Protein backbone atom coordinates (compact mmCIF):
# COMPACT_ATOMS: atom_id res chain seq x y z
CA UNK A 1 0.00 0.00 0.00
CA UNK A 2 1.31 3.44 -0.94
CA UNK A 3 1.28 5.62 2.14
CA UNK A 4 -0.06 9.09 1.42
CA UNK A 5 -2.42 11.42 3.25
CA UNK A 6 -3.25 14.81 1.80
CA UNK A 7 -6.53 15.54 3.51
CA UNK A 8 -8.57 14.93 6.64
CA UNK A 9 -11.53 13.61 4.68
CA UNK A 10 -10.28 11.78 1.55
CA UNK A 11 -11.63 8.24 1.32
CA UNK A 12 -9.91 6.12 3.92
CA UNK A 13 -7.80 3.33 2.45
CA UNK A 14 -5.38 2.42 5.21
CA UNK A 15 -5.51 3.05 8.95
CA UNK A 16 -3.57 1.94 12.03
CA UNK A 17 -5.52 1.27 15.23
CA UNK A 18 -5.18 -0.48 18.55
CA UNK A 19 -8.03 -2.47 20.05
CA UNK A 20 -7.56 -2.05 23.81
CA UNK A 21 -6.22 -5.06 25.66
CA UNK A 22 -5.02 -6.10 29.11
CA UNK A 23 -3.05 -2.84 29.56
CA UNK A 24 -6.26 -0.92 30.32
CA UNK A 25 -7.15 -3.41 33.06
CA UNK A 26 -3.82 -2.69 34.74
CA UNK A 27 -4.61 0.96 35.41
CA UNK A 28 -4.81 1.44 39.14
CA UNK A 29 -7.13 4.33 40.09
CA UNK A 30 -4.35 5.69 42.28
CA UNK A 31 -2.23 6.28 39.19
CA UNK A 32 -4.88 7.06 36.63
CA UNK A 33 -4.07 10.76 36.44
CA UNK A 34 -0.41 10.30 35.65
CA UNK A 35 -1.48 7.64 33.13
CA UNK A 36 -3.73 10.30 31.53
CA UNK A 37 -7.00 8.51 32.22
CA UNK A 38 -9.86 10.27 33.99
CA UNK A 39 -11.41 7.05 35.14
CA UNK A 40 -10.69 3.35 35.03
CA UNK A 41 -12.21 1.58 32.07
CA UNK A 42 -13.77 -1.86 31.71
CA UNK A 43 -11.67 -3.79 29.23
CA UNK A 44 -14.31 -6.16 27.85
CA UNK A 45 -16.75 -3.40 26.94
CA UNK A 46 -14.03 -1.06 25.68
CA UNK A 47 -12.78 -3.82 23.42
CA UNK A 48 -16.25 -4.55 22.09
CA UNK A 49 -16.94 -0.87 21.45
CA UNK A 50 -13.67 -0.61 19.57
CA UNK A 51 -14.30 -3.73 17.47
CA UNK A 52 -17.76 -2.41 16.64
CA UNK A 53 -16.17 0.85 15.49
CA UNK A 54 -13.84 -1.13 13.24
CA UNK A 55 -16.88 -2.87 11.73
CA UNK A 56 -18.13 0.54 10.59
CA UNK A 57 -14.74 1.21 9.00
CA UNK A 58 -14.78 -2.17 7.23
CA UNK A 59 -18.23 -1.45 5.84
CA UNK A 60 -17.31 2.01 4.59
CA UNK A 61 -13.81 1.36 3.28
CA UNK A 62 -13.11 0.25 -0.30
CA UNK A 63 -12.66 -3.51 -0.77
CA UNK A 64 -8.88 -3.13 -0.96
CA UNK A 65 -8.80 -0.98 2.20
CA UNK A 66 -6.71 -2.16 5.15
CA UNK A 67 -7.03 -1.81 8.90
CA UNK A 68 -3.80 -2.60 10.72
CA UNK A 69 -3.60 -3.43 14.42
CA UNK A 70 -0.55 -1.57 15.69
CA UNK A 71 0.53 -4.47 17.93
CA UNK A 72 0.79 -6.74 14.84
CA UNK A 73 3.05 -4.17 13.21
CA UNK A 74 5.12 -3.78 16.38
CA UNK A 75 5.53 -7.52 16.64
CA UNK A 76 6.65 -7.82 13.02
CA UNK A 77 9.14 -5.04 13.72
CA UNK A 78 10.53 -6.60 16.90
CA UNK A 79 10.98 -9.90 15.12
CA UNK A 80 13.88 -8.30 13.24
CA UNK A 81 17.04 -8.55 15.35
CA UNK A 82 18.32 -5.18 14.28
CA UNK A 83 15.04 -3.48 15.10
CA UNK A 84 14.73 -5.24 18.45
CA UNK A 85 18.25 -4.26 19.50
CA UNK A 86 17.71 -0.69 18.35
CA UNK A 87 14.45 -0.50 20.26
CA UNK A 88 15.86 -1.92 23.50
CA UNK A 89 18.85 0.43 23.31
CA UNK A 90 16.61 3.43 22.84
CA UNK A 91 14.29 2.30 25.64
CA UNK A 92 17.23 2.04 28.04
CA UNK A 93 19.03 5.20 26.89
CA UNK A 94 16.13 7.56 26.29
CA UNK A 95 14.17 6.71 29.44
CA UNK A 96 16.96 6.69 32.04
CA UNK A 97 14.51 7.29 34.87
CA UNK A 98 13.16 3.76 34.38
CA UNK A 99 16.54 2.22 35.28
CA UNK A 100 16.07 -0.38 32.59
CA UNK A 101 19.82 -0.84 32.19
CA UNK A 102 19.57 -3.26 35.11
CA UNK A 103 17.52 -5.64 33.00
CA UNK A 104 18.91 -4.79 29.58
CA UNK A 105 20.34 -8.25 29.07
CA UNK A 106 17.10 -9.88 30.17
CA UNK A 107 15.18 -7.70 27.75
CA UNK A 108 17.45 -8.79 24.93
CA UNK A 109 16.73 -12.42 25.79
CA UNK A 110 12.96 -12.01 25.71
CA UNK A 111 11.01 -13.24 22.70
CA UNK A 112 9.56 -10.40 20.56
CA UNK A 113 6.13 -11.20 21.98
CA UNK A 114 7.27 -11.14 25.60
CA UNK A 115 9.19 -7.92 24.98
CA UNK A 116 6.13 -6.23 23.51
CA UNK A 117 4.03 -7.41 26.43
CA UNK A 118 6.59 -5.97 28.83
CA UNK A 119 6.57 -2.62 27.07
CA UNK A 120 2.77 -2.32 26.83
CA UNK A 121 1.63 -4.01 30.03
CA UNK A 122 4.67 -3.26 32.15
CA UNK A 123 5.70 -6.65 33.38
CA UNK A 124 7.70 -9.55 32.04
CA UNK A 125 7.10 -13.17 32.97
CA UNK A 126 10.08 -13.22 35.33
CA UNK A 127 8.23 -10.51 37.28
CA UNK A 128 11.60 -9.15 38.37
CA UNK A 129 10.89 -5.69 37.04
CA UNK A 130 7.63 -3.88 36.54
CA UNK A 131 6.59 -0.63 34.90
CA UNK A 132 3.25 1.10 34.64
CA UNK A 133 1.11 0.04 31.67
CA UNK A 134 0.60 2.14 28.51
CA UNK A 135 -3.20 2.36 28.28
CA UNK A 136 -3.08 5.28 25.84
CA UNK A 137 -1.84 3.09 23.02
CA UNK A 138 -5.52 3.03 22.10
CA UNK A 139 -5.04 6.56 20.75
CA UNK A 140 -2.80 5.65 17.83
CA UNK A 141 -3.38 9.10 16.33
CA UNK A 142 -0.96 10.69 18.69
CA UNK A 143 2.05 8.55 17.80
CA UNK A 144 2.74 9.92 14.35
CA UNK A 145 1.14 11.82 11.49
CA UNK A 146 1.36 11.10 7.79
CA UNK A 147 1.55 14.38 5.91
CA UNK A 148 1.53 13.66 2.20
CA UNK A 149 4.27 11.05 1.78
CA UNK A 150 6.17 12.36 4.79
CA UNK A 151 5.85 11.17 8.33
CA UNK A 152 6.11 13.17 11.49
CA UNK A 153 6.96 10.95 14.46
CA UNK A 154 5.55 12.43 17.63
CA UNK A 155 7.62 13.42 20.62
CA UNK A 156 5.15 13.17 23.46
CA UNK A 157 4.91 15.80 26.14
CA UNK A 158 3.83 13.34 28.82
CA UNK A 159 5.97 10.56 30.28
CA UNK A 160 3.02 8.16 30.18
CA UNK A 161 3.34 8.13 26.40
CA UNK A 162 7.12 7.96 25.91
CA UNK A 163 7.27 4.20 25.42
CA UNK A 164 4.58 4.29 22.76
CA UNK A 165 6.61 6.86 20.84
CA UNK A 166 9.75 4.72 20.93
CA UNK A 167 7.82 1.75 19.59
CA UNK A 168 6.47 3.95 16.81
CA UNK A 169 9.91 5.20 15.95
CA UNK A 170 11.22 1.65 15.60
CA UNK A 171 8.18 0.75 13.51
CA UNK A 172 8.75 3.59 11.05
CA UNK A 173 12.46 2.95 10.92
CA UNK A 174 12.36 -0.81 10.33
CA UNK A 175 8.96 -2.06 9.20
CA UNK A 176 8.79 -2.75 5.44
CA UNK A 177 5.47 -0.93 5.26
CA UNK A 178 7.35 2.32 5.95
CA UNK A 179 10.25 1.52 3.66
CA UNK A 180 9.57 4.48 1.36
CA UNK A 181 8.15 6.75 4.03
CA UNK A 182 11.11 6.43 6.38
CA UNK A 183 13.19 8.38 3.89
CA UNK A 184 10.90 11.31 4.57
CA UNK A 185 10.82 11.75 8.32
CA UNK A 186 10.18 15.31 9.50
CA UNK A 187 12.85 15.97 12.15
CA UNK A 188 11.76 17.35 15.51
CA UNK A 189 14.20 19.16 17.80
CA UNK A 190 15.42 17.49 20.98
CA UNK A 191 13.33 18.28 24.03
CA UNK A 192 10.56 19.71 21.87
CA UNK A 193 7.16 18.05 21.99
CA UNK A 194 4.50 17.48 19.38
CA UNK A 195 1.71 14.87 19.24
CA UNK A 196 -0.34 13.67 16.28
CA UNK A 197 -3.62 14.93 17.76
CA UNK A 198 -2.37 18.44 17.10
CA UNK A 199 -1.58 17.88 13.42
CA UNK A 200 -4.39 18.26 10.86
CA UNK A 201 -3.68 17.81 7.18
CA UNK A 202 -6.15 20.25 5.61
CA UNK A 203 -4.92 19.76 2.03
CA UNK A 204 -1.80 18.88 0.08
CA UNK A 205 -0.67 22.48 0.63
CA UNK A 206 -1.92 23.30 4.10
CA UNK A 207 -1.26 21.77 7.52
CA UNK A 208 -2.89 23.05 10.71
CA UNK A 209 -1.01 22.54 13.98
CA UNK A 210 -2.32 23.16 17.47
CA UNK A 211 -0.08 24.78 20.04
CA UNK A 212 -1.49 23.02 23.03
CA UNK A 213 -0.72 21.39 26.33
CA UNK A 214 1.13 18.76 24.29
CA UNK A 215 2.78 20.64 21.43
CA UNK A 216 5.49 23.04 22.52
CA UNK A 217 6.59 26.16 20.68
CA UNK A 218 9.80 24.49 19.53
CA UNK A 219 7.85 21.37 18.52
CA UNK A 220 5.58 23.54 16.42
CA UNK A 221 8.44 25.48 14.86
CA UNK A 222 10.68 22.54 13.95
CA UNK A 223 7.73 20.58 12.57
CA UNK A 224 6.66 23.61 10.55
CA UNK A 225 10.13 24.12 9.13
CA UNK A 226 10.37 20.46 8.14
CA UNK A 227 6.92 20.50 6.56
CA UNK A 228 7.55 23.72 4.65
CA UNK A 229 10.85 22.32 3.38
CA UNK A 230 9.09 19.16 2.26
CA UNK A 231 6.68 21.08 0.03
CA UNK A 232 3.81 22.16 2.26
CA UNK A 233 2.99 25.76 1.31
CA UNK A 234 1.50 27.01 4.57
CA UNK A 235 1.36 25.90 8.17
CA UNK A 236 -1.35 27.46 10.30
CA UNK A 237 -0.50 27.49 13.98
CA UNK A 238 -3.51 27.64 16.28
CA UNK A 239 -2.92 28.72 19.85
CA UNK A 240 -5.39 26.80 22.01
CA UNK A 241 -6.00 26.65 25.77
CA UNK A 242 -3.36 24.53 27.50
CA UNK A 243 -5.61 22.29 29.55
CA UNK A 244 -6.55 18.68 30.10
CA UNK A 245 -10.00 18.87 28.49
CA UNK A 246 -8.56 20.04 25.17
CA UNK A 247 -5.10 18.53 25.23
CA UNK A 248 -4.91 18.44 21.43
CA UNK A 249 -6.36 20.60 18.67
CA UNK A 250 -8.46 17.66 17.46
CA UNK A 251 -10.44 17.67 20.72
CA UNK A 252 -11.98 20.99 19.74
CA UNK A 253 -11.73 21.00 15.94
CA UNK A 254 -12.07 18.30 13.27
CA UNK A 255 -13.09 18.11 9.61
CA UNK A 256 -16.42 16.56 8.62
CA UNK A 257 -16.33 17.27 4.90
CA UNK A 258 -14.28 19.33 2.47
CA UNK A 259 -15.92 22.53 3.68
CA UNK A 260 -17.39 21.70 7.09
CA UNK A 261 -15.71 21.35 10.45
CA UNK A 262 -17.01 20.51 13.90
CA UNK A 263 -15.84 23.08 16.41
CA UNK A 264 -16.05 23.71 20.14
CA UNK A 265 -17.09 27.39 20.06
CA UNK A 266 -15.45 28.63 23.30
CA UNK A 267 -12.00 27.55 22.15
CA UNK A 268 -12.31 28.12 18.41
CA UNK A 269 -14.82 30.73 17.25
CA UNK A 270 -14.70 32.81 20.42
CA UNK A 271 -10.94 33.28 20.31
CA UNK A 272 -9.36 36.04 18.29
CA UNK A 273 -5.91 36.64 16.82
CA UNK A 274 -4.72 33.21 17.90
CA UNK A 275 -3.71 32.10 14.41
CA UNK A 276 -0.30 32.50 12.83
CA UNK A 277 0.29 31.48 9.23
CA UNK A 278 3.79 30.46 8.25
CA UNK A 279 5.23 30.25 4.76
CA UNK A 280 8.72 29.64 3.47
CA UNK A 281 10.61 32.26 1.52
CA UNK A 282 14.20 31.70 0.43
CA UNK A 283 15.10 29.57 3.40
CA UNK A 284 13.39 31.61 6.08
CA UNK A 285 9.95 31.45 7.60
CA UNK A 286 7.61 34.40 7.15
CA UNK A 287 4.73 34.65 9.59
CA UNK A 288 1.51 36.60 9.73
CA UNK A 289 -1.06 36.84 12.52
CA UNK A 290 -4.62 36.23 11.37
CA UNK A 291 -7.86 37.10 13.15
CA UNK A 292 -9.52 33.67 13.24
CA UNK A 293 -9.21 30.09 12.09
CA UNK A 294 -12.23 30.38 9.80
CA UNK A 295 -10.87 33.51 8.18
CA UNK A 296 -7.47 31.87 7.67
CA UNK A 297 -8.88 28.68 6.19
CA UNK A 298 -11.22 30.49 3.83
CA UNK A 299 -8.41 32.70 2.63
CA UNK A 300 -5.93 29.87 2.11
CA UNK A 301 -8.28 27.21 0.80
CA UNK A 302 -10.26 29.65 -1.37
CA UNK A 303 -13.69 28.43 -0.32
CA UNK A 304 -16.23 29.10 2.37
CA UNK A 305 -16.31 26.92 5.46
CA UNK A 306 -19.20 26.07 7.75
CA UNK A 307 -18.28 25.58 11.38
CA UNK A 308 -20.79 23.25 13.04
CA UNK A 309 -21.10 23.64 16.80
CA UNK A 310 -20.21 20.68 18.98
CA UNK A 311 -23.11 20.29 21.44
CA UNK A 312 -25.36 22.73 19.56
CA UNK A 313 -26.35 26.16 20.90
CA UNK A 314 -26.56 25.41 24.60
CA UNK A 315 -23.34 26.32 26.38
CA UNK A 316 -23.38 23.59 29.01
CA UNK A 317 -24.04 21.04 26.31
CA UNK A 318 -21.12 22.38 24.27
CA UNK A 319 -18.83 21.81 27.25
CA UNK A 320 -20.29 18.41 28.12
CA UNK A 321 -20.08 17.09 24.58
CA UNK A 322 -16.59 18.45 24.04
CA UNK A 323 -15.56 16.54 27.17
CA UNK A 324 -16.91 13.33 25.61
CA UNK A 325 -15.29 14.05 22.23
CA UNK A 326 -18.23 15.50 20.35
CA UNK A 327 -15.80 17.65 18.38
CA UNK A 328 -13.53 14.69 17.63
CA UNK A 329 -15.12 13.07 14.60
CA UNK A 330 -13.29 10.92 12.10
CA UNK A 331 -14.03 11.08 8.38
CA UNK A 332 -14.15 7.87 6.34
CA UNK A 333 -14.81 9.92 3.19
CA UNK A 334 -15.91 13.54 2.64
CA UNK A 335 -19.15 13.99 4.60
CA UNK A 336 -19.07 10.41 5.94
CA UNK A 337 -18.14 10.66 9.59
CA UNK A 338 -18.19 8.65 12.79
CA UNK A 339 -18.55 9.91 16.36
CA UNK A 340 -19.76 8.82 19.79
CA UNK A 341 -23.53 8.36 19.95
CA UNK A 342 -23.82 10.05 23.35
CA UNK A 343 -23.09 13.46 21.78
CA UNK A 344 -26.69 13.96 20.76
CA UNK A 345 -26.56 17.76 20.54
CA UNK A 346 -23.73 17.47 18.02
CA UNK A 347 -25.63 14.91 15.93
CA UNK A 348 -28.67 17.16 15.99
CA UNK A 349 -26.57 20.00 14.59
CA UNK A 350 -25.20 17.68 11.92
CA UNK A 351 -28.74 16.73 10.96
CA UNK A 352 -29.60 20.41 10.64
CA UNK A 353 -26.65 20.73 8.29
CA UNK A 354 -27.97 18.05 5.98
CA UNK A 355 -26.41 14.90 7.42
CA UNK A 356 -28.36 11.67 7.59
CA UNK A 357 -27.77 10.47 11.14
CA UNK A 358 -27.54 6.69 11.46
CA UNK A 359 -26.43 4.39 14.21
CA UNK A 360 -23.61 1.93 13.57
CA UNK A 361 -25.84 -1.16 13.35
CA UNK A 362 -28.22 0.35 10.80
CA UNK A 363 -25.30 1.55 8.69
CA UNK A 364 -23.63 -1.86 8.70
CA UNK A 365 -26.93 -3.58 8.00
CA UNK A 366 -27.69 -1.32 5.09
CA UNK A 367 -24.44 -2.18 3.32
CA UNK A 368 -24.06 -5.81 4.28
CA UNK A 369 -24.84 -7.06 0.77
CA UNK A 370 -23.44 -4.25 -1.32
CA UNK A 371 -20.36 -2.12 -1.37
CA UNK A 372 -20.60 1.32 0.17
CA UNK A 373 -19.90 4.03 -2.40
CA UNK A 374 -19.60 7.54 -1.00
CA UNK A 375 -21.76 9.87 -3.05
CA UNK A 376 -23.57 13.12 -2.47
CA UNK A 377 -25.36 12.01 0.68
CA UNK A 378 -23.68 13.11 3.90
CA UNK A 379 -23.89 10.54 6.70
CA UNK A 380 -23.05 10.93 10.38
CA UNK A 381 -22.66 7.47 11.90
CA UNK A 382 -22.97 7.21 15.67
CA UNK A 383 -21.31 4.48 17.71
CA UNK A 384 -21.31 3.47 21.36
CA UNK A 385 -18.24 4.50 23.29
CA UNK A 386 -19.18 4.86 26.92
CA UNK A 387 -16.02 3.08 28.07
CA UNK A 388 -13.73 4.37 25.34
CA UNK A 389 -14.57 8.01 26.02
CA UNK A 390 -13.30 7.74 29.60
CA UNK A 391 -9.79 7.64 28.17
CA UNK A 392 -10.49 11.20 26.88
CA UNK A 393 -10.35 10.45 23.20
CA UNK A 394 -12.79 9.94 20.33
CA UNK A 395 -12.84 8.46 16.86
CA UNK A 396 -10.13 10.68 15.40
CA UNK A 397 -7.82 10.02 18.35
CA UNK A 398 -8.21 6.28 17.90
CA UNK A 399 -7.10 6.26 14.27
CA UNK A 400 -3.88 6.91 12.42
CA UNK A 401 -4.70 7.11 8.71
CA UNK A 402 -1.82 6.15 6.46
CA UNK A 403 -3.59 6.23 3.10
CA UNK A 404 -6.49 8.27 1.85
CA UNK A 405 -7.63 8.84 -1.71
CA UNK A 406 -9.13 12.09 -2.83
CA UNK A 407 -12.31 11.46 -4.78
Ligand SMILES: NC(=[NH2+])NCCC[C@H](N)C(=O)O
Nearest residue numbers: 036139197248391392393397
Ligand atom coordinates in the same frame (compact mmCIF):
# COMPACT_ATOMS: atom_id res chain seq x y z
N1 LIG B 1 -5.68 12.93 19.62
C1 LIG B 1 -6.22 12.96 20.81
N2 LIG B 1 -7.03 13.93 21.14
N3 LIG B 1 -5.87 12.03 21.69
C2 LIG B 1 -6.43 11.88 22.98
C3 LIG B 1 -5.46 11.26 23.92
C4 LIG B 1 -6.03 10.98 25.28
C5 LIG B 1 -5.03 10.37 26.20
N4 LIG B 1 -5.60 9.88 27.40
C6 LIG B 1 -3.94 11.39 26.55
O1 LIG B 1 -4.18 12.19 27.40
O2 LIG B 1 -2.90 11.38 25.99
